[in-house]
Amino acid sequence: MFESYLFPISYAFMSFPVAALLFTLPFLIIQYRRYGYIHKLRALILYLLLLYLINVFYLIMLPFPATRHNLPPAGGSLQLVPLQFIGEILHSSRFTADDPSTYITLLSEPPFYQAVFNVLLMVPFGMFLGYYFRTRWVVCILLSFCLSLLFEITQITGIYGFFDHPYRVFDVDDLITNTLGGIAGYRIALWISAALPRIEQLDANEDLSAKRVTYTRRGIACILDACVWLPASGLLSLSPVPYPVWITQAVYFLLLPRLTGGKTPGKWLVRIRVQSKSGRPKLWRLAVRYGLLYAVLPGMNILLFDSAYAETMNPELAASARGVVLLADLLFLIHTVISIFRKKELFYERLSGTRNLITWPEKLRQAAADESPQIAQ
Template identity: 30%
Template sequence: MSQLVLGLLAVGLGLVLVAALFVPVVALLYRRRGGVSARDGLLLAAALVYLVAIWVYTLLPLPEATTITCAPTQLDPLAFVDDLEGAASRGHLPTDPAFLQLAFNVLLFVPLGVLVRVGLRRGVAVAGLAGLGLSLLVEVTQVTGVWGLYPCAYRLFDVDDLLTNTLGAVLGSLLALMVPARLRVRGDRVVAASEPRPVTRARRILAGVADLVSVTLTMYAVVVVESLAAAQLDDGARLDTDGPWVAVVPVVVAFALSGGFLAATGRTLGQAAVQLRYVGSPYPTALARALLFAGGIGGYQVLNALPGAASSLLTWLFTAGWLVFALTTEDGRGLPGLASRSRLADAREGLADGRRAASVDEEPAA
């Protein structure tokens, strides 16, 4: 498997992981920090792609268990020094495999040091410990044959890898000092995470993206379950994977879950993640929530499920209209707000006032 293929695989798997964690991470950041920034998103995506790349480059390709040759262990620290001296004596150090392997081991962990300083705001010591810990986890995974998956190690356990990987993380931490301070250090929050924030159009669109991601992931999860269910059954029969129900079930499950969540909570999953809610509708609660659903992710799912070529066109038109109204209506209330005649508000409105009132009431009399 070529390095290019491994790189593309790492990026692809990393982006899948980003999608899978998108909604829960957004929800976590809104509850711990009160919001999420483009910096947070980029750092998270970079960290996930990087961690996947580490495992892809160090463990893949996985060989057939019957074809592996048990690899030895190298427990002599600084043995690479002798290898480098030999390469230097041969007069082609920059192109010697021993030097290239050493350089690769160092460079592979430089991004970890950068992420530790920029993302976690920790220094050289933490970066070194992180590099040592991650390197040790990789080496133990290799020496145990991927934790017993293989009868023995199919890749060399090399104690020098622990040293060079740790060195790479430390160098990355030092190099990260060149990153502008405004990108390395998050400013102090003026407003507590529990306090209401202005409802911006960007926040509204983020909620819509979270809804779309959650529905898409739900459908793919159902497809995976269907594929597993299509395996041999106990009675020897097989499920009909060509039946129309195979395509319908993921759509129905995603629609039911997203609609049920809104019906129960008054918010979509995306709105709950970014602490938004619609309020002030003159309609009865059940009707208002149905209109919210139809003007948002519910309407999208219905149009996307229609048969024929017109489905794609209608879905794109609906999505474009949703985006236009989100950008042009007051507070980004968009189609759901227009349909239900409600406004978009921070879900923490009223809660913070209640907490402040309680704290005043509890103050002892002077």
């Protein structure tokens, strides 16, 4: 019987890397927006929650029928009698109330194992709600019931019509035992929380003044910005306006940060901003920073590798120019890799006298204002 549980668990662990990859980007954005940085313990707990939910999904949903055109469950697809599993246990065992030696036989019955499994299945969910999310017990009951109901509905509908018939029984006892497991996990979390770091005090033990903008954070901001200005540039290119790419870049990376105190939409989402040593960056500093980053090197690549423009040049000169640009690309790549590993500034930051700073959430900014003038800004 226990082998039937190992099959879905193995699938869950194989699926986890893919799910974690999809989960990481929204997770990082939300953590940056809410807390201003990534706390390792907070991240560990949330990834464990993701792994747990994947395991629960596979344990409840697998195995699927061999074909979409399946037959309905034998004996019907609904079991609406509360606590019927108790009667099934008593009926299938050699239990006799007057004979204590028969009590142990209850533990060997499949209905008993199924009920225990349904309780244990939701214990971690209740622990996450009680320890990390700090919910009230009423909320824990409702969420545990709703999660169980979601799985039961998914099964009774044949994954919302994907299969011709339900492939599992909608059992009201599963709702009861799953909810009981959530409550038990919630109580366990309250008992052991005294021995664990308090979630609401994680930020109080961190030196926020020592936090720096990571290249991961900058990369996310760059991707988010590209999702905005590249489509905008494409739309502008449909009009007769000349040089749509350069105009879009000038508006997005020069005028917008100048008006917003060094923020683009991507930087705003991950709570960082561009700042010079004197505070709000001047327009010429932004022009040097983003001109080197988005105009000079990328611009040379676009011009020299554009077939229409290359035809206007001498073939030998065009080939030499392309070689120089490729060498510049390689040097920039090497410089970027070295800067990432050494945690140094990139060359366009040094030349422009600008850098990225964290825009802390208000509650953390006020708490750290007396300790770090930089955070208080």
